[in-house]
Amino acid sequence: MPAPALAPRIALTFGDFSGIGPELAVRLLSDPKNLDAARISALVSPGELAAASEAAGVEIPVADEPTTGAVHLIGSDLQDVEVPLRETTVKAGERVIRDLEKALALFQAGEADAIMFLPLNKTSLHLAGMHEEDELRWFAKKLGFDGFTSEVNVIPGLITSRVTSHIPVSEVAPQISAGRVRQAVGLLRDVVAGSGIDAPRLAVAALNPHAGENGQFGREEIDHIRPGVELAREVDGIDVSGPFPSDTIFIKARDGEYDGVVTMYHDQGQIAMKLIGFSDGVTVQGGLPVPIATPAHGTAYEIVGQNVASIGPSQRAFDIAVGLGVQTAARRHA
Numbered sequence: 359m360p361a362p363a364l365a366p367r368i369a370l371t372f373g374d375f376s377g378i379g380p381e382l383a384v385r386l387l388s389d390p391k392n393l394d395a396a397r398i399s400a401l402v403s404p405g406e407l408a409a410a411s412e413a414a415g416v417e418i419p420v421a422d423e424p425t426t427g428a429v430h431l432i433g434s435d436l437q438d439v440e441v442p443l444r445e446t447t448v449k450a451g452e453r454v455i456r457d458l459e460k461a462l463a464l465f466q467a468g469e470a471d472a473i474m475f476l477p478l479n480k481t482s483l484h485l486a487g488m489h490e491e492d493e494l495r496w497f498a499k500k501l502g503f504d505g506f507t508s509e510v511n512v513i514p515g516l517i518t519s520r521v522t523s524h525i526p527v528s529e530v531a532p533q534i535s536a537g538r539v540r541q542a543v544g545l546l547r548d549v550v551a552g553s554g555i556d557a558p559r560l561a562v563a564a565l566n567p568h569a570g571e572n573g574q575f576g577r578e579e580i581d582h583i584r585p586g587v588e589l590a591r592e593v594d595g596i597d598v599s600g601p602f603p604s605d606t607i608f609i610k611a612r613d614g615e616y617d618g619v620v621t622m623y624h625d626q627g628q629i630a631m632k633l634i635g636f637s638d639g640v641t642v643q644g645g646l647p648v649p650i651a652t653p654a655h656g657t658a659y660e661i662v663g664q665n666v667a668s669i670g671p672s673q674r675a676f677d678i679a680v681g682l683g684v685q686t687a688a689r690r691h692a
Contacts, residue, residue: 364691365426366471366683368396368676369461372410373476375441376450377657380410381665382672383476387429388416392673396680397424399470401457403437414665424469435460444659446479451486454478458493462500465648468690472649472683474676479657491524494643497650506541507645510549511627511654512678513635516611517553517618518627519546519644530623534565534578539586539620540594545644546618547596552649552681561607561616562587562600563626569603583622608634637668640675642682649682651675 370387373379384407386392387400400407404420407429411418421428435456441449457475464470478493490496494507508520519542522533543560550558562583566576573580583601590596600607604621608630611619621627631639639654653671661667 364684364687366396366680366687367424367469368398368679368683369464369470369473370398370400371454371457371461371473371475372400372402372406373652374450374454374479374482374657376443376445376447376482376662377477377479377659378662378667379476379478379657380406381414381662382653382667382669384410384414384416384418385669386672386676387418388414390427392676393419393427393429395426395677396683397426397430399424399430399432399464401432401434401460403433404431405438407431413663432460432464444662446481446485448482448485450479451482451484451488454483455486455488458497459500462497462648466501470648471686471690472651472679474679475650475652476672477653477655477657494523494646497643497646497648501647503646505645506538506545507643508542508545510546510642510644511631512549512553512640512642512674513631513638514674515614516616516631516634517546517550518621518631519543519549519618520621520624520627522623524624527623531565531576531578534582534622536582536586536589539583540589541645542620543587543590543596543598544594546620547594547598548685549642549644549678549682550618552685553678554681555617557597558617559615560596560598560618560620561602561611562598562620563604563607563622564601565622567603567605569601578622604630638670638674640671640678642678649679649686651679651682 372383419428424430461473565578570579643650
């Protein structure tokens, strides 16, 4: 992607060192286009970068300070500690947690505009003490943030956000409100714009079959979802339509009619997204004060060391982090 006018500062963590994260990271960093797009600070030691680069067969220029064209190494609080490959361990989880904490501190100090992390292993994180329901809630807790958050899921050509996420289906309807729908629409608009689409076209999925059929199958569309859509469109000026039945809206989105879809609960969007592009996904930790992006796949122990992992999702996560980082940098310099 072309270098932005304000080259954003990206804090990059290599993810779980037991998996394919380091390989993917150095392959990203070996691409001159990526180095020209942002000022990248990597949370690794010179020795760790050298080892991962040698294993992947790439070379990476290094700089003494954040700049375009090279990587600035800022190290890790747990650098050069050996982590067993292809295993879930406390050591692996502790390294991930300390690196993410340091990346958040960089953002809070004004030294990073966005964060990208490579794949994590939830079992290792749990062993190391991360007991929140997901990383998004962990980030929010660390930041002391209690506002609206939502995972934003990205595949080529389509992005989704959610009004509710990791909760029982029985709790979905009571959690839906016009305000939360409006927030999910606004969040989706920002991420789609950060991906490079200047005028996003958004749709909102209904909760009930046939979008409630004028109240016959439920009133959530009438009482909450449609009012939220109207607020986003009329007050926030967002090009958004709906609610539409969820069994048809993803066909229209897949065919290019919409750039993003707001869903009401986790599986409503995730089933469609994984059917359309399971291996190409990116996750954005949406709603937080700091933009955070990561490839949606896991640590892939079965292919560690083979240099066959697809770089596509990591590249897209990097591109989105850069786009969102540009927005952050612009706000900071306004």
